[in-house]
Amino acid sequence: MTDKNNSHNIKHVLEIPIEAEGILISRPSRFLGIVDIIAPIWLKGEQVHIHDPGRLSDILFPGNYVLLKKASGKKRKTKWDLIAGKAEDSWVLIHSGFHRRISMWVIENKIIDGLEDVKSILPEQICGNSRLDYLLEANGLKIWVEVKGCTLAKNGRAVFPDAPTKRGKKHVEELIKAVHNKDKAVMIVLVFRENTHCFWTHEEIDPGFTAAFIRALKKGVQVHPLVFTFERKGYSGNIYYNKKLPLCQNLI
Structure with missing residues (x-):
């Protein structure tokens, strides 16, 4: 729907x-x-x-x-x-192998406010002790981007993660360090549950990730949850960009 x-x-x-x-x-x-x-x-x-x-x-x-x-x-x-x-x-x-193509489409089609003037897109770049999904350049500013896929919905909320993720927490911490180093940091959340009205972390599953996520918001990391739908027509599946989601809690 x-x-x-x-x-x-x-x-x-x-x-x-x-x-x-x-x-x-x-x-x-x-x-x-x-x-x-x-x-x-x-x-x-x-x-x-x-x-x-x-x-x-x-x-x-x-x-x-x-x-x-x-x-x-x-x-x-x-x-x-x-x-x-x-x-x-x-x-x-539920095939994360398509996340790169979807997130690249998001960047190239200027879906996210603040990423309209991107001049350079470098996938899979080292940031600190992690490899993040993208390093962008816009107006002389470095923009570090990490992409997460969200497939879980609870009570109308899109929530991430659906399993403990030390790697995901580490990525968030690297985004915080990027902001500290005067770069820009962005998390793109690809939400694949269309009947959701907001996005938040799944604290019951991974309280450590939630704590890092909240720190990131307070430090200036930008989080952009975007809803995508999967529509099947015969033996063809099509991914559509649907809408932007707000965060379920406003901490900033």
């Missing part, structure tokens, strides 16, 4: 081929799922790669519907990639 008040903002981002629909049978490990494919052919007990380290417990549970794409690469142990899962009445993208 799309927010009608924001319908003028909806923009197509990318298309993802969908080659099968199935039912999840089990998730033996974090990156492996067992799926019975039900369309366009019937295949029982297929191994599929899950390209997301999160728990995804409200999406990847036995009996839920999933969408698959054939894997590329001869050395792959699994023949399929899991692309999306059903949540309520919507499909949710």
